[in-house]
Amino acid sequence: MYPIWIVPYLTSGLVIGLIASFHILPSHLAVGAFWFNVYIERKAYRERRPELLAFVKRYTLLILIFCFVFGSLSGVGIWFSATVASPRGLSALIHNYVWGWATEWVFFLIEVATIYVYYYTFGKVDERTHLRIGYLYAVAAWISMIIITGILAFMLTPGKWLETGKFFDGFFNPTYWPQLAARTFFMFGIAGLYALIISATLKEREVAREVARLAGGWGFAGLLLGGLSSYWWLKKLPPEAQDFLFGGTLPYLSVLLKVALLSGGLVALYFLVFGILFPRLNNLPLAFLVLLVLFLGILAGEGLREGLRRPYIVAGFMYGHQVVGADLPAKGIKSEVEALNEEGYLSRLGYLPPELRRITDENRLTVGRILVAHQCANCHALSRKGLRSLPGLLEGLGLTDPEDLASFLEGLDGYPYMPPFVGTEEERLAAGAYLATMVSKTP
Ligand code: HEC
Structure with missing residues (x-):
């Protein structure tokens, strides 16, 4: 990546x-x-x-x-x-x-x-x-x-x-x-x-x-x-x-x-x-x-x-988030989804400094932001104003809790127009934690 x-x-x-x-x-x-x-x-x-x-x-x-x-x-x-x-x-x-x-x-x-x-x-x-x-x-x-x-x-x-x-x-x-x-x-x-x-x-x-x-x-x-x-x-x-x-x-x-x-x-x-x-x-x-x-x-x-x-x-x-989602045997290409779910999305972000490639309590939100940027920002504005604002849409669904947000990510490809969230469970939780900082707690 x-x-x-x-x-x-x-x-x-x-x-x-x-x-x-x-x-x-x-x-x-x-x-x-x-x-x-x-x-x-x-x-x-x-x-x-x-x-x-x-x-x-x-x-x-x-x-x-x-x-x-x-x-x-x-x-x-x-x-x-x-x-x-x-x-x-x-x-x-x-x-x-x-x-x-x-x-x-x-x-x-x-x-x-x-x-x-x-x-x-x-x-x-x-x-x-x-x-x-x-x-x-x-x-x-x-x-x-x-x-x-x-x-x-x-x-x-x-x-x-x-x-x-x-x-x-x-x-x-x-x-x-x-x-x-x-x-x-x-x-x-x-x-x-x-x-x-x-x-x-x-x-x-x-x-x-x-x-x-x-x-x-x-x-x-x-x-x-x-x-x-x-x-x-x-x-x-x-x-x-x-x-x-x-x-x-x-x-x-x-x-x-x-x-x-x-x-x-x-x-x-x-x-x-x-x-x-x-x-x-x-x-x-x-x-x-x-x-x-x-x-x-x-x-x-x-x-x-x-x-x-x-x-x-x-x-x-x-x-849309640049992950290969299907096998193409004729060219020897394999879907990356399973591999990334197992090894972690971070394992492919070669440009990250080593301290961000493993999730810790200190860097959880930073890493979450990186994951959300990679997997959502092509299609969604991360700010409150803008195209398909992510905070706006999440609030519209009443999602504010980090764990709820992480399970929402798990079902993302239930929407026919969105790709699956790829990564390990730990990464999903980090992304959920970051998303929770975007939305306001008081409706
Ligand atoms: C390939 C483009 C694309 C990507 C990548 C993408 N989305 Fe979406 N998302 C959409 C579109 C299109 C809609 C529909 C918006 C509309 O109806 O105007 C949508 C809608 C949503 C909604 C509202 C759903 C509802 O039921 O109203 C949420 C929440 C959302 N996206 C979150 C995310 C998150 C979080 C990510 C990253 C993990 C993400 N999306 C990645 C295209 C994308």
Whole structure:
């Protein structure tokens, strides 16, 4: 085990979630936008309407700056935050998919190179060559999505990988195709919205209106088909996840679903009214407002997707607190739960000074805090305020006594969305003693 990262109020899991949700805006724009861009560019050449190129140039500059500065930074941010929040989870992913990522980065490099070439060769190479550079970018970007989706979907539904441990069994997993379809269509929705933002800044009103109408059409179709693909995805979810969502086991997930649906609906309405029907009425403040609504929808959708995986990082394999919870004979991996229950969780915390590796009367609370931090803090704030506040929830259950708290920990995996508490009885008692210091004795 590695040292643990405690984030006050937010929890480390939410930090990754916030960065990752923001990352969707530039990353899906980077992938989707060029299809629309080259479509308009081709139209400009075919119909001999150079005025349309004003849009293409400005749109490309937006992609260049927004995606390749903020997108790249937030992408690295996901790596950094995931590395400290869940080092073993990330390690499990890398051990399986290092070549997947390597392949993705090859295509990412092509993206980085071609966008600069495309932007700086405007008017300097002939039209067909320029369009080809655009297509090269669009295809390379989409291939990077084809690859990363396999790894993302693997975490929720590893499928046959749980028996075979094989790369492609995990990659082409039960939710791979619906998720790839949803992301592909949603990327057109996101691209459509940015195109409407850019069109609102164009001086030439005629061009602005035409681009707005086309972007509205792309965006509307993208959201509609993305919504249908998401429905397909929901149908492919394993029964436990369906139950979290529709069976009321985790009510907050159905709230997130409603928020995602509502914001998707509002953005679609915007595409219809201010894009397709009355592009004249589109304007910059409104377009930014809609971007905010879209972002809320993405936050909710990502929260939902991540929440459905509970209590796991890799479903059916590694728990949210980074303990391997199942055998994987194909790779010679054994569940760690039994071993840790026998030898003690502390036996694996190599970074602790020797005096904290054995529980004594003096260090009981300190060790208890370390155990709780390791096994609860990925999902729960340890403070009274914050995400899923642990003191708040424990008080809600009326648990205040150290021994009661320790026996609560023993039954933790009775909750379908929480991993078991792992460790010896002595460790459980220490964790219970620490939890008792968190809650107030007077109700
Ligand atoms: C993988 C994430 C995860 C981990 C790790 C986790 N929990 Fe939870 N816990 C949840 C979720 C999700 C809920 C439901 C909260 C809600 O309904 O909003 C929850 C709810 C609870 C509740 C309220 C239960 C009820 O009946 O209302 C308590 C108490 C709790 N957790 C304690 C703990 C303790 C103590 C630990 C560490 C030993 C822990 N949890 C570890 C995700 C987790």
